[in-house]
Amino acid sequence: MSSLNNTLKIAILPGDGIGREVMPACLELIDAAVGQAGAPPLVFETHQAGAQYYAETGEALPAAALEACRTSDAILFGAMGWPDIRFPDGTEIIPQLDLRMEFGLFAGVRPIRWFPGLPKVLSDPRAEGIDFVLVREQTEGLFYARGRGEVLNDQEAYDTMQITRAGTERVTEFAFQLAAQRKRRGKPGTVTCVDKANVFSSMAFFRKVFDEIAAKHPELQKDYAYVDALALNMVKKPWTLDVLVTENMFGDILSDLAAGLIGGMGMAPSADIGDTHGLFQPAHGTAPDIAGKGVANPGAMFLSGAMMLDWLAVKHGDQRLADAAGLIEAAVEHTLSTKTAVPMEYGGSANCAEMTRSVIGALGAVR
Amino acid sequence: MSSLNNTLKIAILPGDGIGREVMPACLELIDAAVGQAGAPPLVFETHQAGAQYYAETGEALPAAALEACRTSDAILFGAMGWPDIRFPDGTEIIPQLDLRMEFGLFAGVRPIRWFPGLPKVLSDPRAEGIDFVLVREQTEGLFYARGRGEVLNDQEAYDTMQITRAGTERVTEFAFQLAAQRKRRGKPGTVTCVDKANVFSSMAFFRKVFDEIAAKHPELQKDYAYVDALALNMVKKPWTLDVLVTENMFGDILSDLAAGLIGGMGMAPSADIGDTHGLFQPAHGTAPDIAGKGVANPGAMFLSGAMMLDWLAVKHGDQRLADAAGLIEAAVEHTLSTKTAVPMEYGGSANCAEMTRSVIGALGAVR
Ligand SMILES: CC(C)[C@H](C(=O)O)[C@@H](O)C(=O)O
Ligand SMILES: CC(C)[C@H](C(=O)O)[C@@H](O)C(=O)O
Numbered sequence: 001m002s003s004l005n006n007t008l009k010i011a012i013l014p015g016d017g018i019g020r021e022v023m024p025a026c027l028e029l030i031d032a033a034v035g036q037a038g039a040p041p042l043v044f045e046t047h048q049a050g051a052q053y054y055a056e057t058g059e060a061l062p063a064a065a066l067e068a069c070r071t072s073d074a075i076l077f078g079a080m081g082w083p084d085i086r087f088p089d090g091t092e093i094i095p096q097l098d099l100r101m102e103f104g105l106f107a108g109v110r111p112i113r114w115f116p117g118l119p120k121v122l123s124d125p126r127a128e129g130i131d132f133v134l135v136r137e138q139t140e141g142l143f144y145a146r147g148r149g150e151v152l153n154d155q156e157a158y159d160t161m162q163i164t165r166a167g168t169e170r171v172t173e174f175a176f177q178l179a180a181q182r183k184r185r186g187k188p189g190t191v192t193c194v195d196k197a198n199v200f201s202s203m204a205f206f207r208k209v210f211d212e213i214a215a216k217h218p219e220l221q222k223d224y225a226y227v228d229a230l231a232l233n234m235v236k237k238p239w240t241l242d243v244l245v246t247e248n249m250f251g252d253i254l255s256d257l258a259a260g261l262i263g264g265m266g267m268a269p270s271a272d273i274g275d276t277h278g279l280f281q282p283a284h285g286t287a288p289d290i291a292g293k294g295v296a297n298p299g300a301m302f303l304s305g306a307m308m309l310d311w312l313a314v315k316h317g318d319q320r321l322a323d324a325a326g327l328i329e330a331a332v333e334h335t336l337s338t339k340t341a342v343p344m345e346y347g348g349s350a351n352c353a354e355m356t357r358s359v360i361g362a363l364g365a366v367r
Numbered sequence: 368m369s370s371l372n373n374t375l376k377i378a379i380l381p382g383d384g385i386g387r388e389v390m391p392a393c394l395e396l397i398d399a400a401v402g403q404a405g406a407p408p409l410v411f412e413t414h415q416a417g418a419q420y421y422a423e424t425g426e427a428l429p430a431a432a433l434e435a436c437r438t439s440d441a442i443l444f445g446a447m448g449w450p451d452i453r454f455p456d457g458t459e460i461i462p463q464l465d466l467r468m469e470f471g472l473f474a475g476v477r478p479i480r481w482f483p484g485l486p487k488v489l490s491d492p493r494a495e496g497i498d499f500v501l502v503r504e505q506t507e508g509l510f511y512a513r514g515r516g517e518v519l520n521d522q523e524a525y526d527t528m529q530i531t532r533a534g535t536e537r538v539t540e541f542a543f544q545l546a547a548q549r550k551r552r553g554k555p556g557t558v559t560c561v562d563k564a565n566v567f568s569s570m571a572f573f574r575k576v577f578d579e580i581a582a583k584h585p586e587l588q589k590d591y592a593y594v595d596a597l598a599l600n601m602v603k604k605p606w607t608l609d610v611l612v613t614e615n616m617f618g619d620i621l622s623d624l625a626a627g628l629i630g631g632m633g634m635a636p637s638a639d640i641g642d643t644h645g646l647f648q649p650a651h652g653t654a655p656d657i658a659g660k661g662v663a664n665p666g667a668m669f670l671s672g673a674m675m676l677d678w679l680a681v682k683h684g685d686q687r688l689a690d691a692a693g694l695i696e697a698a699v700e701h702t703l704s705t706k707t708a709v710p711m712e713y714g715g716s717a718n719c720a721e722m723t724r725s726v727i728g729a730l731g732a733v734r
Contacts, residue, residue, distance in 0.1 A: 092565045121602065123490040142509075142528070142567070149568030156531040157569035161509070164523040196616070198459045200509070201516030202524035228623040235488060235602070235627030249563070253620055256595040260602030 008312060009043045011072035013065060013095075015050040017286025018296035019078025025298040025356040026076070026305045032360050033327045034309070036367060039320035045072065051082035051093040051286075060087075061095040069099060069277070073315075074308050077281035078301065083288055096272070096281065097146065100138045105272035105279055106167065107174045108136035108248075109307070110255040112238075112262055117336025119263030119346055122235070127261070132241035133178060134258055136251025137171040138272060140164055143248040163202040163247070168209040174273070175245035176217045182243065190221035194230045194246035194254070206247060227254070234258060259283055266345050267332075269303035271311065278315075280308040295351045297343035302332050302359060330366035331359045375679060376410045378439035380432060382417040384653025385663035386445025392665040392723040393443070393672045399727050400694045401676070403734060406687035412439065418449035418460040418653075427454075428462040436466065436644070440682075441675050444648035445668065450655055463639070463648065464513065467505045472639035472646055473534065474541045475503035475615075476674070477622040479605075479629060484703025486630030486713055489602070497628055499608035500545060503618025504538040505639060507531055510615040530569040530614065535576040541640070542612035543584045549610065557588035561597045561613035561621070573614060594621070601625060626650055633712050634699075636670035638678065645682075647675040662718045664710035669699050669726060697733035698726045 014023035027044055034041060047065035054060040069075045081092055099105065114130040121127070145159035152158075172193075179189025193210040195203040207224065214222040225233065227250045234241070234254065238261055246254065259268035265284035272279040282300030290296060306328040313321035335341055341358035342348020350358065381390035394411055401408060414432035421427040436442045448460055466472065481497040488494070512526035519525075539558075546556025560577040562570040574591065581589040592600065594617045601608070601621065605628055613621065626635035632651035639646040649667030657663060673695040680688035702708055708725035709715020717725065 090571070094565070097566070120490050123487050145528075145569075146566050151568055151572050154532065156529060157572040158527055158529055159567045159569040160525050160527045161512075162523060162525055165521065196619075198461070199464070199513050200526045201518055202512075202526040204457070205518050205524040228619045231598075231620045231624040232627045232631065235624060236631055250620070252563075252595045253598045253617070257598040257602060257624060260599045264599065264603055 007040060007043050008073040008316070009045060009071075010308070011065070011068040011075045012044045012046040013049045013069075013075070013080075014046065014078040015080035015286065016052050016082050017079055017288055017291035018284075019050070019080065019286055021291070021294060021296050021352050022282065022298040022301035023076070023078040025352055026301045028356060029302055029328060029360055030305050030309070030324070032363055033324040033331075034321070036327055036363055037320045037324035039318065039324055049095055050080035051085040054093050055085045060093045061098065066102070069103070069279075074312055075099070075277065075279040076305065076308060077279060079282065079284060079286040081286055096279070097143070099279060100272055103277040103279070104139060104274040105277060106137060106139045106171050107273040108134075108138040108251055108255070109178070109271040109273055110134040110136065110251075110258065110283065111269065111307075112258040114262050115333045115337065117333070117339065117342075118267060121261055121263055122238075126237070126239045129239035130261055132238065132258070133182070133243050134251060134255050135171060135175040135178065135243060135245045136255060137167060137246065137248050138251075139248075140167045141248030141250075161202055161247070161249075163206050165209055168206050169213055172210045172213040172245055175243050176213060176220055179220050179243040180217070188220055190223055190242040192223040192225050192230070192241065192244045194225050194227050194244050194250060196227050196250075197224075198226060203247070210245070230254065231257060234261065255283065263346065265300060266297040266343060267299045267303065269300050269307050271304070271307045273311070278308065278311050280304040280311075294353060295344050297345050298352050298355055299332060299336075299343065302328055327363050327366060328359075331362035334362040334366050335359050374407060374410050375440040375683070376412060376438075377675070378432070378435040378442045379411045379413040380416050380436075380442070380447075381413065381445040382447035382653065383419050383449050384446055384655055384658035385651075386417070386447065386653055388658070388661060388663050388719050389649065389665040389668035390443070390445040392719055393668045395723060396669055396695060396727055397672050397676070397691070399730055400691040400698075401688070403694055403730055404687045404691035406685065406691055416462055417447035418452040421460050422452045427460045428465065433469070436470070436646075441679055442466070442644065442646040443672065443675055444646060446649065446651060446653040448653050463646070464510070466646060467639055470644040470646070471506060471641040472644060473504060473506045473538050474638075474640040475501075475505045475618060475622070476545070476638040476640060477501040477503065477618075477625065477650065478636065478674075479625040481629050482700045482704065484700070484706065484709075485634060488628055488630055489605075493604070493606045494628070496606035499605065499625070500549070500610050501618060501622050501625055502538060502542040502545065502610065502612045503622060504534060504613065504615050505618075506615075507534045508615030508617075528569055528614070528616075530573050532576055535573050536580055539577045539580040539612055542610050543580060543587055546587050546610040547584070555587055557590055557609040559590040559592050559597070559608065559611045561592050561594050561611050561617060563594050564591075565593060570614070577612070597621065598624060601628065622650065630713065632667060633664040633710060634666045634670065636667050636674050638671070638674045640678070645675065645678045647671040647678075661720060662711050664712050665719050665722055666699060666703075666710065669695055694730050694733060695726075698729035701729040701733050702726050
């Protein structure tokens with residue numbers, strides 16, 4: 001890899017609730033990791049957006065924030081939304097859904113990996129081998145219906161799911177490329193198409209397009225699963241899974257289920273990737289119950305930051321950014337496995353500041 | 368309860384694969400339990416249907432079988448379908464979906480309960496308290512699209528989800544009545560509405576109708592969950608759940624996930640209930656990998672038989688049938704908890720015949 005020669009600008013949207021707590025912690029960690037890896041510092045441009053900002057100004061995602069997202073090299077989100085703050089029609093304030101459409105962030109990448117220090121949710125010891133990535137299509141599927149649904153006469157309501165060839169091709173291609181890169185355990189990767197092709201024609205179409213893309217990757221394995229059976233197997237033998245690709249709504253459900261296997265959202269990062277833009281965000285919400293207390297676990301935010309650095313490294317051909325990503329991941333794992341700091345949600349006593357101090361401290365140890 | 372004075376006729380459809388193995392076992396057990404409870408024997412009328420029958424005759428659900436289902440007091444299914452046998456258009460042979468529509472079997476009742484002898488899938492000891500019922504709407508939702516989906520020009524495909532007021536009212540009312548009957552742990556029941564009301568107008572409509580029905584049951588608790596969050600909580604704290612009511616597709620996914628919490632489909636019964644008919648069936652499929660070997664675990668089939676007896680007891684006001692149901696449940700639990708016979712899927716060596724002999728033998732012990 002060659003190294004980049006211009007400064008990278010990152011749009012920072014901390015959002016609401018614990019998003020505002022874990023984001024500053026993450027920026028501090030990124031600065032430290034990037035410095036240790038010898039890469040030039042990233043430039044952070046912070047913007048307000050989300051439910052609280054909407055309550056104050058009437059705007060959830062102001063033009064300046066949107067513009068910063070558009071023109072930055074990457075977008076880093078905290079968390080957005082708040083139970084009591086809604087649009088006049090009662091719907092929730094979730095700008096991340098709008099950005100998925102606006103920038104065509106078609107691949108929702110949700111890696112789930114167990115490592116020492118994480119809760120052992122499943123009793124089977126093989127669960128220590130959980131290491132898969134769910135790729136959720138994010139621009140169509142059932143979410144195509146958002147804002148288009150109909151309620152007739154207070155008697156019946158309809159929402160339509162859309163599956164397009166182009167949308168399925170790009171997300172499936174993405175999944176196969178990911179499987180090729182992962183080279184998980186040295187074996188050729190397997191991409192599993194998760195659908196309900198036995199009942200719905202749109203899902204049979206999804207599988208058909210998946211097959212066409214799979215044919216272009218003969219060096220990789222392909223597999224199929226009905227979404228209900230896959231939900232069962234995620235509980236029964238998640239260590240057998242590698243890369244999954246699925247429809248938007250199915251992916252929404254399965255990614256939360258998957259996070260449950262490693263103890264919840266506390267260590268579940270996510271990336272929303274498009275052809276030109278990438279948005280990175282912890283999978284958790286704003287956690288109104290603990291917001292403002294400084295006790296949130298910043299782990300998922302840290303790992304989302306690492307995903308961003310990895311993506312930037314590939315995009316700009318700069319190994320130092322990949323090194324910084326690796327440092328963050330290793331430092332998070334080191335902190336948890338040595339129990340230097342144990343987050344409250346895993347029964348420990350470390351608050352957000354203490355977790356952050358430990359992980360930054362661990363950067364030196366894992367170099 | 369008064370006792371019934373006419374013989375009850377049950378339509379028996381063993382179907383395919385292991386359905387043909389677990390069904391005879393179940394009928395033997397029902398006979399024994401009904402006898403011990405002092406109720407008059409049920410009359411079983413067995414019909415062939417399913418994929419194998421389709422391969423032989425070109426009909427998946429012959430008119431005589433359908434008529435028997437229509438005119439019987441209850442319907443007992445084994446399992447249907449076979450990977451290689453499909454309709455000419457490539458779709459699977461799943462007559463149970465047709466019957467749900469034909470007889471308006473709107474409530475898919477899927478109880479999930481842990482009891483000693485079942486695998487401990489979750490490591491948290493509170494998982495021993497898993498005891499909830501998922502009520503899946505089964506006549507509309509996304510499954511409304513079955514047979515109606517469109518694929519345009521090999522470029523895009525659409526499937527539409529339908530939520531009606533009437534459909535939502537009846538399934539929600541069913542869930543509240545179930546919660547009232549269960550009196551789980553002596554506490555007033557809680558019905559949780561599982562939806563995606565934050566994104567879809569049909570789902571917001573579902574929640575609105577749920578609220579209207581809930582208002583008629585002030586003695587019970589109500590709760591809401593987004594389907595993604597519920598999937599996470601099913602893994603994180605399933606012991607907190609009581610009665611869940613949800614849309615068809617969501618229910619399909621969640622009920623498989625739920626079965627995973629007790630070790631898979633091996634002990635997951637189901638009932639499809641309508642205003643006039645009731646169909647009872649293990650949640651598992653035909654299991655082509657083990658079919659024909661006599662090794663299938665008949666547990667879910669047995670518990671489905673017990674659900675049928677319970678439903679008939681209420682419908683016909685006959686306590687003896689409820690007693691027979693209780694005997695079957697207790698005998699299954701006794702067999703597993705004492706490890707008199709351990710099914711192969713839980714690492715034991717008991718085949719279908721041995722499991723059946725043990726459970727029938729246990730009827731005496733649990734009386
Ligand atoms: C907030 C919500 C609308 C969103 C979604 O459903 O996509 C979230 O659950 C997610 O997974 O990103
Ligand atoms: C066989 C299949 C079509 C069916 C469904 O999706 O309803 C099954 O999964 C079930 O849960 O009964």
